[in-house]
Amino acid sequence: MTHVVTTFLRNRGSVLLTQRAADADTDPGRWDGLSAPSAGGSAAAVTEARSLVREATGDADLTLAHAGEAVTVTRNGEERTHYPFCFDAPSREPGDLPDIAAAEWTTPTAMVDRDTVPGLWEAYQQIAPSPAMIAADTAHGSAALSIRALEVLRDRAAVVDDWETLVAVADDLQAAQPSMAVLANRVNRVMSGADASPTAVHDRAIEEIDAALDADAAAAATAADRLTGPIATLSWSGTVKDALVALDAPVTVGEARPDCEGIDLAEALADAGVAVTVTTDAALASVLDRETFGAVLIGADTILPTGDVVNKTGTRGLALAAEAADIPVYVVTARDKVSKDDTFYPETGPGESIYDGDRDVGVTNPQFDLTPGDLIEGVLTEDGLLDQRGIELVAAQHRANTGWHPTPSPSDS
Numbered sequence: 001m002t003h004v005v006t007t008f009l010r011n012r013g014s015v016l017l018t019q020r021a022a023d024a025d026t027d028p029g030r031w032d033g034l035s036a037p038s039a040g041g042s043a044a045a046v047t048e049a050r051s052l053v054r055e056a057t058g059d060a061d062l063t064l065a066h067a068g069e070a071v072t073v074t075r076n077g078e079e080r081t082h083y084p085f086c087f088d089a090p091s092r093e094p095g096d097l098p099d100i101a102a103a104e105w106t107t108p109t110a111m112v113d114r115d116t117v118p119g120l121w122e123a124y125q126q127i128a129p130s131p132a133m134i135a136a137d138t139a140h141g142s143a144a145l146s147i148r149a150l151e152v153l154r155d156r157a158a159v160v161d162d163w164e165t166l167v168a169v170a171d172d173l174q175a176a177q178p179s180m181a182v183l184a185n186r187v188n189r190v191m192s193g194a195d196a197s198p199t200a201v202h203d204r205a206i207e208e209i210d211a212a213l214d215a216d217a218a219a220a221a222t223a224a225d226r227l228t229g230p231i232a233t234l235s236w237s238g239t240v241k242d243a244l245v246a247l248d249a250p251v252t253v254g255e256a257r258p259d260c261e262g263i264d265l266a267e268a269l270a271d272a273g274v275a276v277t278v279t280t281d282a283a284l285a286s287v288l289d290r291e292t293f294g295a296v297l298i299g300a301d302t303i304l305p306t307g308d309v310v311n312k313t314g315t316r317g318l319a320l321a322a323e324a325a326d327i328p329v330y331v332v333t334a335r336d337k338v339s340k341d342d343t344f345y346p347e348t349g350p351g352e353s354i355y356d357g358d359r360d361v362g363v364t365n366p367q368f369d370l371t372p373g374d375l376i377e378g379v380l381t382e383d384g385l386l387d388q389r390g391i392e393l394v395a396a397q398h399r400a401n402t403g404w405h406p407t408p409s410p411s412d413s
Contacts, residue, residue, distance in 0.1 A: 001072070001079040005048040009064060009089040011055070013209035014087070015124075017114075019102040024280055029101070029343050031116045033123070042070060045083035053087050054098055061124025062087040066133075073119030082123035103115055106261065107206055108151075109158035130153055131169070134183075135176035141238060142180040142301050143216055143334065147209055150171045152206035163196040164346040166277045175346060177264040179310070179345035179368070181302040185336045185398045186212055195233045196380040215334040218382035220246060222331040226380060228294040230324070232284065234379065235300025235312035237260035239332050241268050244297070252293075254284045256312055258353040258365065263292060281314045285321035295377075296322045297331040303338045304330065305395035307388050308372025313366050319375040328377035335381045338391055343369055 007015040015331055017031050036052050038045050051386045054060045057072020067086040094106050108128065129148035156169050161238045170191050190208050194200035220242035233240055235256035244251050251269055256262040266278040266282065271290060279287055288296075296318060302310040309315065309331055322329045352361035379386040386394070 001081060003040040003081050004035045005038040005045045005052060006032070006082045006120070007034045007049050007052055007084070007085045007087060007122060008032065008108070008127060009053070009087055009098055010061075010359040011092050012118070012213055013107070013147065013206070014092075014105045015108045015155075016092075017104050017106055017110065018097060018100045020117075021099050021101045024099055027117045029115070031111070031114045032120060035082075035117070038081075040081070041309035042067075042083060045070075049083070049085040049087075057089065057389075062089060063249070066127045068123070069300065071119060071122050071126050072124055074116040078118065080118050082119050082126075084126045086127040086336045103326075107154065109155060109202065112158050125155075127151075131172035131176045134173065141236065141299070142177070142182045142337065143212070143238060145177060145180060146183040146186045147212060149176075149187055150190065150209045150212065153187065154202055154209070155199045157202035158206065162199055163198065166191070166201055170405075179301065179347060181398075182337045183264075183333065183399065185338075185340070186195050188398070188401040188404065192401040194404070198280040204291065211334065212334070215336065215382040217242065219243075219332055219334050219380060221298060222382065222384060223247070223330065223380045226385070227297060227330065229293070230293050232288060232293050232296045232318070232327070233265070233298060234262060234264045234281070234284070234314050234318050235299070237332075239334070240297055240299045241265055244269055244274060245272045248274060249294070250277070252277045252279060252284075252287060252291075254279060254281045254314060254318065256314060257281055258349070261312070276411045279336060281317070284314075284318055285324075288318075288321050293322075293325075293327050296327055298329065299320075299333055300331050300337050300379075301331045301368060302344075303333065303346065303379060303391060304342045304370075304373075305339065305392055306342055307391055308342075308344075309371040309376060310368050311367045311371065316369040316371045316375075319371045323375055329375055330377055330380055332380045335383065335394050336398075338386075338394040338398065339376065340402065341396055 019031050020027055034056050038048055065086040065088045068081050072081045082280035089180050129151050132143050136344050170187050171407040173187050190204045216239050220239050224246035232252045234254035253262045253266045266276050269276040271309050300311050319329045349365040349367050354365050355361050355363050
């Protein structure tokens, strides 16, 4: 049996595929990820994968996105066990790739039709996103998870030929994170224009991934162009981070207890050279009152058609403190975070994140709060400033995109 560590570099929904040289000792001319012989065993494979990625890219700090289960395939009497890994690459500039005839960033579904090393598609499926993976993910924001959802649609559409299967997948994706309007909106847009064709779903999902990533970047650029610092913010938002890096003004970040995602934002800003100060959530109100700020800038998990904003708990208090200090509050987000309806999904985190003692103490740990729209100066999107009328029009568009779904049967109603 052959043991190999197989790594996939991921960037903007694509993966790096490499073609082996025509005179390679094994699998000449076939397509692969980044792979190397493995000593066998998952523990050794992690170290081997990191070493392989470091040698190929020159970067020792790439983020390990997922470590998949080992998968064994048999072709032509040969057994091969893959230990698959996925790393997020910040760019598409790999380093030296010896014994490689060609390298190409492409959709992972290209593996379905190419002459690949045995088991490459099966290895990819072990690290590919799934509805269950999206449902269990508490580390990433709604925009990032919406991209993963589109990847699921793309991957499944490449290997199925019936519409009903894709309807079930789309339903599972929306049920995985029901509070994330952006995920539902992007899935609905792909499905609504596909005319019940798996091929169309595949192609539209690829286009939507690019459009979604571009929208988030454009929204960040809008905020950077319109705002002046210093800026106060709370928790983690990738779009807020990109806007603040581009603005390059002093930033104060609330840590966002109990999970302290604000610390992650502060570190990312510091790594980018931004002057940043982190403080406790409880101190933010007094900091806003005694110091000078050009604006408060927050992200959003969802914007309701009313203009109310669903975001990390503490956002409402920050907005109220900003109003008292006469500091404008802006939301930066893509238009796809506008919900089709006014449903608010409160979520509760584990109580032990706040209190893990042995006394009879009740704990409430809400993950999100609802900030009234009249506390928000404006919503900064890829298309500029969105006012209340604009929010209502976007919500109507998103409602229209739900028409693709089959009419529920009487038993479902």
